[in-house]
Amino acid sequence: MVSVINTVDTSHEDMIHDAQMDYYGTRLATCSSDRSVKIFDVRNGGQILIADLRGHEGPVWQVAWAHPMYGNILASCSYDRKVIIWKEENGTWEKTYEYTGHDSSVNSVCWAPHDYGLILACGSSDGAISLLSYTGDGQWEVKKISNAHTIGCNAVSWAPAVVPGSLIEQPSGQKPNYIKRFASGGCDNLVKIWKEEDGQWKEEQKLEAHSDWVRDVAWAPSIGLPTSTIASCSQDGRVFIWTCDDASGNSWSPKLLHKFNDVVWHVSWSITANILAVSGGDNKVTLWKESVDGLWACISDVNKGQGGQQRYPKNPTAQLHRRDTEGFWETDEAGAEDDRSSIEIKFNVPFEIGVKITEEEYQEYGQALEKMLGDMLEETAKETQMRN
């Protein structure tokens, strides 16, 4: 199937580091080494530059849109150690707050779930993570976690808001008791989970599996299951999927998605958390999906390349184009991940499906069958003997 690709000419004068769609897919924010943040209106496949925001003094690494219930708000972070929060007021975009509390490049910003209020987490190369909370009237309160990661923090990602216990509708004005959590990844090769307790942020978990700097972490959106899932990627070329089954958040177990040949820089989840996008050093973005058995399969590659995206049908009758296969289908590999020696045996009975069994199983069954037949023949032989 042909994908429709619209090009947006951002006119950035230097490398683009991040691009993010707003909540509804109507606006696009980009940031670049040219120190600017640009906002475009991209409705109906068009592009209209709405704002060119200047204020940073170094390359801008990331941008993040806040939830629309707070208005049109965008956060950006930069090499210049600053985090700037921009707001649209009366049709124009302006700087509404500037945070300069970090001693080094700020690498990542992420807005908390809207249920918690307007809170921004920022991770910096100075190893600290700051949390900026809007308290009203243009005021922001800052909480800092110093030495969150030694050498530096590269990524932050919030957990989806889930109220502990049953979700009963709270009477108006009363805020439910949310347990706020977020994950961070750093140059200490660790993924850490932070929890807010009595107004203070504490390190709840340390997830160790990577052997080099963790470049990105992404906490998957919740689809109502009691499990939590985090994806992390690292300089060591590995992407891990961490899952925690119990509500108390105590036991996290990693599963290796894949070992790539190069550094993996970014991981991100689709909005219903069923697809994970991985972008790495090898010029492409791969999309992954979990199969029923809990194994991950790559379902698509997005690659840069030279044109030629139109594929015309060969013959006029019944043209069916190839589409993504979904990992969902690959279920006959019942647990036999690396099993190269499985044989397919088809039984000729109605409504039967080919059942794959391993070499050993085949031997086992073969032997059992042999024995059974042997016994039967012996019995018949004995019988005939007795009769004669």
Place this chain on the structure above:
Amino acid sequence: MEELDAEPPLTVVPGADPSARQLCFAWGPAEVLVCETLFGSRGTGEGGPSSSRLFVVRRDQDIYIQTLRKLFNESHGIFIGLQRSEEELAGKSRKAQLVQVSKNYRSVIRACMEDMHQAAISTRDPALHSQYSTQVSILSAMELIWNLCEILFVEAAAAGPLLLRLLDWVRLHVCDVDNMVREVLSSENPSKHELFWNVVDIFVLQGRMDEARHLLSKEASANPTSVNMYKILDDLMKKMPVPSLGNTQTLTEMELKWQHWHEECQRYLQDGTFASNSHMESICKILLGDEDAILEKKELMTTWYHFLVTRLLYSHPTVKPMELRFYAQSSMDLFLGGESGPEPLDTILMAAFEFEMHQVIKECSIALSNWWFVAHLTDLLDHCKLLQSHNLYFGSNMREFLLLEYASGLFSHHSLWQLGVDYFDHCPEYGRVYLELHIERIPLNTEQKALKVLRICEQRQMHEQVRSICKIMAMKALRNNRLGSALSWSIRAKDAAFATLISDRFLKDYCERGCFSDLDLIDNLGPSMLLSDRLTFLGKYREFHRLYGEKRFSEAAKLLLMLMTAHIAPCSFWMTLLTDALPLLEQKEDDDVETMKVEMLRLALARNLARVIVKEGTLEGS
């Protein structure tokens, strides 16, 4: 890592520069952003050439094709009808009901095909023409597959009727024949037409005996010498036993008759009855099920599945469903003869003949460009209780999986999303949460749309989403200075903080302009006034003004007093309140003079207090 059956497809994003860069990626709600970047360039001012372009990649564009709109809308109706249909009906009536649903789906596909065809022939744009024509052939293939699935799975035709259904199926889908037939029949002398025998052959191949005999009679009357031959052939064709739909004969009876008839044909052939007319001889051979004779007419049949059905008609008319797979495989091999490999359509049909339902669904998922077909077909098969009897790992979850994917795709469309809601409703496991995640992303461009979305959320007790949407609308209204709208949205969201904020704005406006905007709203707040203190104050204060306007001064005075003493008036407003009080003091009321005096005293005290407040306020420079 799992292995897939096929290589994951590669989507190439056209990039102009050859230097090695990486791809930056971000998910949008319905699309994907990709741009070239260089991770790890942590320095400043890298310089050098860099691409300033960004790519917005969108898939599932079929939902935007206007002519497919009917397909989505009408099939939605059929789908909902099926979900709500009587489950208690058992046996034959249930089956008949399901077959009817299947036929309905097919007629929608055909209607869409017709529209698409019209669009194709009426457009002048060659690109559009090509696109529409492709769509027509895709829809045609879908209908072909669905029809076969209906015969084999939904209706589960048994031996006997099975052949008749397959014959219908073949006759319906090979259209070239009709043109040829019309040409021959409408000519001056049909039997002399060069395509005459082709048409007779095709009738025979499709088991259309009456029509074949009718044409042959023309040949007979034009060619007296072959009258005898014709009479015999005509007789054979008339007598050919066919399976009946009713219960008039058992299969065994039919087989017996057929055996006798077959032998009779054999005798005539061996006697050389038709030796002088190669056409008639070949027809006799076809009647005998001679594979080579049938294969000679390959061009007329055009497809291997036509060949399959013809073969069955003339060699195994009482074929059982389970036997189909063997004939299907050999038919395909014989017909294609190793010239070309099977196309995706062939693979799908073969899987159907082999009764590999899940294989059919899988292959269709791979081959088709959107989930419409597999989602609806699988849902129907699930209702036929066919998926559960299979030893699959996910049973009815496959149905849900496909429906979720289909419905998710609908959500990126500005109006089709409403159909998606119903599909999610019928996905018991994840439908609700998917709906919650998707419905929040619908752009609320107009108040009407917001209300529509809101109603959907309210009907399903999705309280979080209701609150969220109301807050978003309130914020929007506030930014556009529509205070009344903002206030009503925040009341609906039960957002006390926001309501306070907006009430403040109203009061501020009042101080500046001396009048209220949105009086209707404030007058009719009712119990929602209690949402926040400030809002209560606003409502009551307005009431005070109203009373004053209606010259009900004693009530107004009482209210004003209450406002001052109830501690809900904001400090900034005291001055205004006191100023408002002044004219009241000059009113003369005849009754309750004593009470008035007491009140006046109190008021005077309050004024002093107010003076102090104001003085303090000015000192602090506020």
